[in-house]
Amino acid sequence: MTQQQAQASYDAQDLWQKDKNHFIHPFTDFSLFHEKGCDLITNSDGIYVEDVHGNRFIDGIAGLWCVNVGHGRAEIGQAMAEQATRMAYFSTFNNLSNAPATELAAKLAELAPAHLNHVFYSCGGSTANDATIRLVHYYFNRLGKPSKKRILSRTNAYHGTTYMAASLTGIASNNWQFDTLDLVTHLSEANCYRRPEGMSKAEYCDHLVDELEQTIERLGADNIAAFIAEPIMGAGGVLVAPQGYHSRVQAICRANDILFIADEVVTGFGRLGHFFASEAVFETQPDIINVAKGLSSGYAPLGATLISDALYEVLSTPQGPGGVLSTGFTYSGHPVSCAAALKNIEIIEREGICENVLEVGPYLESQLKTLASHETVGDVRGSHFMMAIENVANKTTKELLPVDARVGDRVAAEAQKRGLIIRPVGHLNIISPPLIWTRQVVDEVVAILNDAFAATTRSLKTDGYL
Structure with missing residues (x-):
C-alpha cells in the first residue's frame, strides 16, 4: 500500500468524530475541544508529519521532545x-x-x-x-x-x-x-x-x-x-x-x-x-x-x-x-x-546526530534570536535543539498579555497555517525539533516564524490586546 493509498483509507470526518467522542487526550483544553476536536496526524517521514487531509508540516517539536532521529526510520x-x-x-x-x-x-x-x-x-x-x-x-x-x-x-x-x-x-x-x-x-x-x-x-x-x-x-x-x-x-x-x-x-x-x-x-x-x-x-x-x-x-x-x-x-x-x-x-x-x-x-x-546538533544548534539559536525584532517577542532562549520564545505585551516591563489573548496559541496556529508545527504553552512557544534539522531547514522555519509573529501582532492589535 502506498502512502497515498494509506492516506485515502481514512475517513477524515469519521475519525475526527470518533476521536472527539472517545479519546481523552493529555492536557486537553476542554474550552475548545468540544467544538474543535483535534487535528489528526496520520503520516510522518523524516522531519515532516502529515494530517488526515494530506496537509504536510515541518515537525518543530519532535513529536513531543522525543523523535530525535526523525520519523519513519525503517x-x-x-x-x-x-x-x-x-x-x-x-x-x-x-x-x-x-x-x-x-x-x-x-x-x-x-x-x-x-x-x-x-x-x-x-x-x-x-x-x-x-x-x-x-x-x-x-x-x-x-x-x-x-x-x-x-x-x-x-x-x-x-x-x-x-x-x-x-x-x-x-x-x-x-x-x-x-x-x-x-x-x-x-x-x-x-x-x-x-x-x-x-x-x-x-x-x-x-x-x-x-x-x-x-x-x-x-x-x-x-x-x-x-x-x-x-x-x-x-x-x-x-x-x-x-x-x-x-x-x-x-x-x-x-x-x-x-x-x-x-x-x-x-x-x-x-x-x-x-x-x-x-x-x-x-x-x-x-x-x-x-x-x-x-x-x-x-x-x-x-x-x-x-x-x-x-x-x-x-x-x-x-x-x-x-x-x-x-x-x-x-x-x-x-x-x-x-x-x-x-x-x-x-x-x-x-550518523553523527550529536555532532549535527553541536554544529546546527548554535545556528538555530542565532537565527531564532532575530525574531526579537517583533513587537511581542520578549525573550528567545534555550540551547541547541531546545528553544523557547516568550511573548510579552511590553518588552521594557516584561508584562504578559492577558491569558484570554492566547498568544502562544495564536502564534502556533499562524505557523501551522504556513506548514510548521510548534508548541504553545500559555504565553510561550517551544521549538524542540528532530535532531536531523539542517541549516536550510532552520532558514525555512525562521522565515515561517517571521510571518507567523507578524500575523499574530496584527491580530492582537485588531482584537485590542496591543
Whole structure:
C-alpha cells in the first residue's frame, strides 16, 4: 500500500468524530475541544508529519521532545518487528531477563557518566521519576535514615503526571484541582529573564544557592532525601540556569547527604549535542539520571533510571531472607522497546546526530534570536535543539498579555497555517525539533516564524490586546 493509498483509507470526518467522542487526550483544553476536536496526524517521514487531509508540516517539536532521529526510520521498525516475532514479551521478574534489555543496560552504562552502571527500567519519564523516588526512600530506609523523605524540586519544573511525578512538578496549572503528595518542597525556578531587577547572572546564581542552603537549614538535612532538577527546564519554559548553578547545587547536596537527581528525559540522547548533558555540559555527576523520550526516539514507550555504583551497593544488599527488591513494572525492560532503543542509539552514533546538533544548534539559536525584532517577542532562549520564545505585551516591563489573548496559541496556529508545527504553552512557544534539522531547514522555519509573529501582532492589535 502506498502512502497515498494509506492516506485515502481514512475517513477524515469519521475519525475526527470518533476521536472527539472517545479519546481523552493529555492536557486537553476542554474550552475548545468540544467544538474543535483535534487535528489528526496520520503520516510522518523524516522531519515532516502529515494530517488526515494530506496537509504536510515541518515537525518543530519532535513529536513531543522525543523523535530525535526523525520519523519513519525503517531500521527501527524492522528491529521492533524482528524482536516482536522472535519474542514480543516475557517477564523480567524473579531472575528472568531478555537479550535486548540486557544489551541496552550495558550500552547505557557505557554512554553514561562512569559511576552510573546500573539501570532500572520503566515505561516513560513519569514512571521513571516515580520509581526513582521510591528507590531513594528505600535506599535511606536501608541505611537506617527513615526520616529522609522530603524531595526538593523547583517551581515550574516538569517531571511528569503520575502521582509522585506530578507532586514533583512545579507548574501550578498542571496540578490545578488535582491533589499532590505532601513530600515535596519547591524552590525558585532559575529564570534568568525574570531575575530581580539590577541583579547580575552571577549574583542571581548566588541568590538561588542561598535559597537552597536556607531551605535545607529550615527543613533539616536529616529530613531531605534528594534534589531533582532538569538540566534545562523543558515544559516550564526552557529555562537555562546561570553558569555554575547545577554544580554548586550538587556540592551543597553532597555536603548534606542529599542525593542529586538529574531528570534528563528531555536533555538526554542528543538534544544538547551529547547522549547525557549532566556531566558533558553542566559539569555534574548525579547520583541518578532519569531518561525516556529520546531513549527510543518515541518509537516505543520506555523509561530508564540510571543508578550510581554507591546506591546500587545499598539497593542490592539483601534486606533479609529472600532479599527481594519488591518494586518494578510488568513492562520493565520490555524487549521490543529495548530493541527500538538499541537501534535508535546505533543510528545516533553512526550518523553523527550529536555532532549535527553541536554544529546546527548554535545556528538555530542565532537565527531564532532575530525574531526579537517583533513587537511581542520578549525573550528567545534555550540551547541547541531546545528553544523557547516568550511573548510579552511590553518588552521594557516584561508584562504578559492577558491569558484570554492566547498568544502562544495564536502564534502556533499562524505557523501551522504556513506548514510548521510548534508548541504553545500559555504565553510561550517551544521549538524542540528532530535532531536531523539542517541549516536550510532552520532558514525555512525562521522565515515561517517571521510571518507567523507578524500575523499574530496584527491580530492582537485588531482584537485590542496591543
